[in-house]
Amino acid sequence: MRRTATAIALALSLPTMAAGQAMAQQTQAEAAPAASAPTAEEARAFVAEAEKVLGDLSEYAGRIAWLNATYINFDSDWLAARSGAELTELGVKYAKQAARYNALSLDYDTRRKLEILKQGLTLAAPDRPGAAQELSEIATRLQSTYGKGRGTLDGKEISGSDIEEQMGLVRDPAKLKEMWVSWHNNVGRPMRQDYARLVEIANEGARELGYADTGAMWRSGYDMKPEEFEKMVDGLWADVKPLYEQLHCYVRAELNKKYGDDVQPKTGPIRADLLGNMWAQEWGNIYEVVAPPNADKGYDLTELLVARDYSPVKIMQTAEGFFTSLGFAPLPETFWERSMIVKPADREVVCHASAWNVDNKEDLRVKMCTKVNGDDFVTAHHELGHNFYQRAYNQQPLLYMNGANDGFHEAIGDFIALSVTPDYLVKLGLLDKEPDAKGDVGLLMSQALDKVAFLPFGLLVDKWRWKVFSGEVTPANYNAAWTRLRQDYQGIVPPEPRSEEDFDPGAKFHVAGNTPYMRYFLARILQFQFHEAACKMAGWKGPLHRCSIYGNKQVGEKLNEMLTMGASKPWPEALKAFTGTSQMSARSMQNYFAPLMAYLKQQNKGRQCGW
Numbered sequence: 154m155r156r157t158a159t160a161i162a163l164a165l166s167l168p169t170m171a172a173g174q175a176m177a178q179q180t181q182a183e184a185a186p187a188a189s190a191p192t193a194e195e196a197r198a199f200v201a202e203a204e205k206v207l208g209d210l211s212e213y214a215g216r217i218a219w220l221n222a223t224y225i226n227f228d229s230d231w232l233a234a235r236s237g238a239e240l241t242e243l244g245v246k247y248a249k250q251a252a253r254y255n256a257l258s259l260d261y262d263t264r265r266k267l268e269i270l271k272q273g274l275t276l277a278a279p280d281r282p283g284a285a286q287e288l289s290e291i292a293t294r295l296q297s298t299y300g301k302g303r304g305t306l307d308g309k310e311i312s313g314s315d316i317e318e319q320m321g322l323v324r325d326p327a328k329l330k331e332m333w334v335s336w337h338n339n340v341g342r343p344m345r346q347d348y349a350r351l352v353e354i355a356n357e358g359a360r361e362l363g364y365a366d367t368g369a370m371w372r373s374g375y376d377m378k379p380e381e382f383e384k385m386v387d388g389l390w391a392d393v394k395p396l397y398e399q400l401h402c403y404v405r406a407e408l409n410k411k412y413g414d415d416v417q418p419k420t421g422p423i424r425a426d427l428l429g430n431m432w433a434q435e436w437g438n439i440y441e442v443v444a445p446p447n448a449d450k451g452y453d454l455t456e457l458l459v460a461r462d463y464s465p466v467k468i469m470q471t472a473e474g475f476f477t478s479l480g481f482a483p484l485p486e487t488f489w490e491r492s493m494i495v496k497p498a499d500r501e502v503v504c505h506a507s508a509w510n511v512d513n514k515e516d517l518r519v520k521m522c523t524k525v526n527g528d529d530f531v532t533a534h535h536e537l538g539h540n541f542y543q544r545a546y547n548q549q550p551l552l553y554m555n556g557a558n559d560g561f562h563e564a565i566g567d568f569i570a571l572s573v574t575p576d577y578l579v580k581l582g583l584l585d586k587e588p589d590a591k592g593d594v595g596l597l598m599s600q601a602l603d604k605v606a607f608l609p610f611g612l613l614v615d616k617w618r619w620k621v622f623s624g625e626v627t628p629a630n631y632n633a634a635w636t637r638l639r640q641d642y643q644g645i646v647p648p649e650p651r652s653e654e655d656f657d658p659g660a661k662f663h664v665a666g667n668t669p670y671m672r673y674f675l676a677r678i679l680q681f682q683f684h685e686a687a688c689k690m691a692g693w694k695g696p697l698h699r700c701s702i703y704g705n706k707q708v709g710e711k712l713n714e715m716l717t718m719g720a721s722k723p724w725p726e727a728l729k730a731f732t733g734t735s736q737m738s739a740r741s742m743q744n745y746f747a748p749l750m751a752y753l754k755q756q757n758k759g760r761q762c763g764w
Contacts, residue, residue, distance in 0.1 A: 242278060245361075306328060356622060471530075685732075
């Protein structure tokens with residue numbers, strides 16, 4: 154789960170990553186609303202002015218954002234907070250002025266751009282003096298707290314990127330518990346008061362824009378009514394929940410075999426720290442613990458990369474080669490000069506992987522603390538999916554420089570990563586030949602431990618925030634509500650009891666960084682729709698999980714048609730342009746994992762599934 158950072162997205166959405174150099178300019182957008190009734194001509198002029206001012210600011214915004222993410226210190230925090238406050242104020246003014254034209258009959262582009270201006274804010278500051286500055290300072294502090302976060306292993310301090318790696322390698326339950334508890338205590342707890350205050354200010358701003366709360370504002374950005382969007386995602390979850398429940402049941406039984414009843418009982422929830430990931434959101438790191446017998450997937454990607462002397466840069470170059478094989482132009486030289494591909498040894502950075510277009514043109518970059526392992530090999534393909542998407546729509550008007558919806562950006566990267574198959578690895582020379590099909594259950598299990606296991610987590614992060622923003626969950630029960638949702642949706646529990654002294658949601662970057670999370674759930678669904686459509690386009694006849702589109706320029710041409718649309722059309726139209734249907738569906742995911750579902754049901758006979 155990665156964040157994309159197009160400069161315009163930064164400008165509109167992230168108060169900690171913005172600029173304010175031109176706030177002193179007296180623009181039409183900043184002027185007091187005219188006393189007379191607004192006209193269509195005024196609306197068009199307002200949109201043009203907004204795009205011009207935001208265009209002037211966006212590169213500056215991107216560079217401050219980059220600096221703060223790759224060189225965390227007092228000064229970069231100060232710059233981010235200051236510029237973020239200024240641009241947040243500008244964004245709120247634009248959003249409120251855009252609302253003046255709600256009742257007008259307008260041409261398509263003017264209306265759509267007005268809606269984007271209204272819905273583009275992630276956190277809206279209220280008009281009152283000092284509110285935007287306070288909101289930006291809190292948001293910056295939360296992100297920096299996360300970026301500087303530390304846990305412990307064997308009593309010794311360990312960084313965020315290292316502890317994340319060790320959670321996937323260590324199998325000693327006591328050490329896993331130490332890492333989980335120390336990270337959640339050290340990173341999450343200090344954020345609790347700040348987060349409660351952030352919610353207050355952001356909700357005040359959202360109400361001024363006409364939304365019930367910040368959560369309602371987030372749900373309004375999907376070309377449908379908020380309640381229709383909730384119904385759609387709940388329906389998608391209902392479709393894939395049976396697959397998750399079977400996977401949970403199987404994994405729990407295997408963990409019980411390894412650790413015994415005292416560590417992991419045969420029934421009930423799974424202990425979160427045993428799943429190979431700090432947040433139990435993806436379980437692929439414990440594949441060897443739960444792998445089906447006699448279903449060896451035939452290779453270990455990390456071992457292959459190490460044996461072939463891959464470096465972090467070579468991993469990124471290989472990912473670039475995937476896209477050029479589809480007919481896309483190579484990345485600009487500045488990508489290699491300006492990206493942060495490995496973690497610097499001399500300063501604090503935010504290691505969470507992200508892809509950037511700093512100037513909305515060709516200044517493409519990745520920020521990633523890349524290690525030579527299979528996970529980061531796949532992640533590199535994912536991140537470059539963002540970069541190639543960003544470049545594809547860079548000829549659109551500024552307000553259309555984004556994904557068709559926020560799930561699309563994540564789905565493109567994940568869809569490309571689905572083509573990291575044995576066939577692809579053979580073509581790269583990493584494998585001599587494709588493993589026998591008898592190991593396909595192992596391949597699918599490995600995939601499901603990440604793709605399927607993630608689904609409920611992808612839902613609950615924002616479901617928790619929606620409840621917080623609406624007031625259903627108050628500061629008095631922040632942590633209890635988080636723990637309950639994780640048990641209800643994921644069927645997991647913390648390794649030790651938690652209290653309201655804790656703030657476990659803050660130990661997840663996207664909560665600390667105020668990044669809406671539903672995009673990742675949507676991406677898990679969309680990527681399989683994209684993959685199945687691409688494989689049909691390529692004439693693939695074999696199992697869906699064996700298909701790679703590497704080297705298929707016909708698919709690349711059709712993909713580029715969708716990518717170049719950006720946010721210029723409602724997302725169902727973009728979906729139809731590539732897949733032939735305007736309906737988001739979980740059927741492709743079900744088709745992909747159908748052989749595994751049959752296997753899991755067979756293995757779980759006689760077991761008490763559920764929690």
